Amino acid sequence: MLAQLTISNFAIVRELEIDFHSGMTVITGETGAGKSIAIDALGLCLGGRAEADMVRTGAARADLCARFSLKDTPAALRWLEENQLEDGHECLLRRVISSDGRSRGFINGTAVPLSQLRELGQLLIQIHGQHAHQLLTKPEHQKFLLDGYANETSLLQEMTARYQLWHQSCRDLAHHQQLSQERAARAELLQYQLKELNEFNPQPGEFEQIDEEYKRLANKRSIADHQPECIGINGRR
Numbered sequence: 348m349l350a351q352l353t354i355s356n357f358a359i360v361r362e363l364e365i366d367f368h369s370g371m372t373v374i375t376g377e378t379g380a381g382k383s384i385a386i387d388a389l390g391l392c393l394g395g396r397a398e399a400d401m402v403r404t405g406a407a408r409a410d411l412c413a414r415f416s417l418k419d420t421p422a423a424l425r426w427l428e429e430n431q432l433e434d435g436h437e438c439l440l441r442r443v444i445s446s447d448g449r450s451r452g453f454i455n456g457t458a459v460p461l462s463q464l465r466e467l468g469q470l471l472i473q474i475h476g477q478h479a480h481q482l483l484t485k486p487e488h489q490k491f492l493l494d495g496y497a498n499e500t501s502l503l504q505e506m507t508a509r510y511q512l513w514h515q516s517c518r519d520l521a522h523h524q525q526l527s528q529e530r531a532a533r534a535e536l537l538q539y540q541l542k543e544l545n546e547f548n549p550q551p552g553e554f555e556q557i558d559e560e561y562k563r564l565a566n567k568r569s570i571a572d573h574q575p576e577c578i579g580i581n582g583r584r
Contacts (some may be wrong), residue, residue, distance in 0.1 A: 415439075423438065440464060
């Protein structure tokens with residue numbers, strides 16, 4: 348359940364703190380009074396797209412916080428535990444937007460990518476607008492509804508653990524297969540090099556002789572390159 352929403356320097360709002368209680372809460376007002384600002388701020392806490400013009404004019408940044416009670420949200424609590432972000436039975440989502448449009452997200456004080464804000468946000472709250480029905484077409488939401496209808500938390504946890512184990516085993520298998528292919532390619536290269544050496548059939552001391560011959564020929568080349576200079580010097584003398 349959403350327990351509190353805090354807004355600072357967002358749109359036309361300088362400071363605003365709203366406390367929510369169990370039951371139904373209605374925010375009313377005339378058109379243009381700013382009712383949607385609270386919904387927009389909450390959407391940003393859940394990983395929505397941020398823009399530079401969302402920051403209040405003259406402010407360096409906007410700071411938005413949404414605090415949730417997790418007593419009746421076991422799926423969100425489990426997600427936090429799996430990602431090592433749990434902090435009791437409450438959860439604080441925070442979004443900071445700079446005046447240049449850059450933003451950062453936090454879950455319980457820990458900096459996280461926006462993808463994690465969105466992932467957790469789907470387990471915490473649903474914002475229903477004119478296109479809210481499209482949520483029913485998303486496979487992840489369909490799975491969430493099915494799991495909730497089944498009401499088999501322990502079975503779901505066991506299945507999740509087994510799936511993660513299977514997924515890790517698949518990654519390990521792919522890694523070992525890659526190593527096996529690399530070893531096979533290395534063995535093939537060594538066999539080719541060995542074949543080349545056998546065909547070359549080097550004799551004992553042959554490499555040393557070749558090295559000495561190379562040095563001798565290189566010295567002759569150096570002498571030949573400097574010969575015109577020597578002739579020129581002798582001619583001038």
